[in-house]
Amino acid sequence: DGGITQSPKYLFRKEGQNVTLSCEQNLNHDAMYWYRQDPGQGLRLIYYSQIVNDFQKGDIAEGYSVSREKKESFPLTVTSAQKNPTAFYLCASSPRLRGRGDEQFFGPGTRLTVL
C-alpha cells in the first residue's frame, strides 16, 4: 500500500533527552514536511525538504533538527533545547514543492509527551 508511515504512535520523553520521530513515504514524493499541532490549534511548519540532502527551516524550527539522506525518509529530532515539546507531530509529503503537484498528504502522527 502506498502511504506515509510515522513511528512511534506515542512517545514519552524525560526532560533533557533528545528523541527522534520517524517518517517514511513510499509515494515517490519529492517534498516532505514536519508540522506540529497543539491542542485546539491548527498546524505549524517546523521543517521542509524539497530534495535529498537539502532542507529548510519553517516557522518554528528552534529546538528541532532533521535529515534527508534518502528520498523516502525524513526523520525529526526533538532536542532538549525545545522548551515546550509536548505536542502532536505530523509528517506530510507532496509530489512537488510548488505548482501543480503541491497537494500535501499527511501521516497518522506521533504524540510526544514530556514527563
Add this chain to the structure above:
Amino acid sequence: GIQVEQSPPDLILQEGANSTLRCNFSDSVNNLQWFHQNPWGQLINLFYIPSGTKQNGRLSATTVATERYSLLYISSSQTTDSGVYFCAVVIRDSGYALNFGKGTSLLVTP
C-alpha cells in the same frame, strides 16, 4: 501574516442535515486544501481547490479566489462526519507552508 479564519468554530447537526463551512483568507494563494481530522488525529484530504468547484460524493467545495473565500458543503450528514474540519492555504510567492485555520468542530448526532 496570513490570516485564515474559519466559521463557525463549532457545529452540532442531526443526522441527515446539511451544512456549510466557510474559510476566509487574507492574501492570494497558490494552494488551498480542506481536511477532516478524525478523532485519532489523522488528517484526511478532502479537496485540493485553489479555485473553482469540486464534488466528491456528499461533499463539495467552492473557492472564489478573487474574493478570498472557500466553502465546504456537507449534505445528508452522517455520524462518521464528526470531527474537525480544517482549511489550509499556501500563500502565493511566500514559502511552502500550509497555513491552517483553527478549524470547525462538527458533531453529528443520531
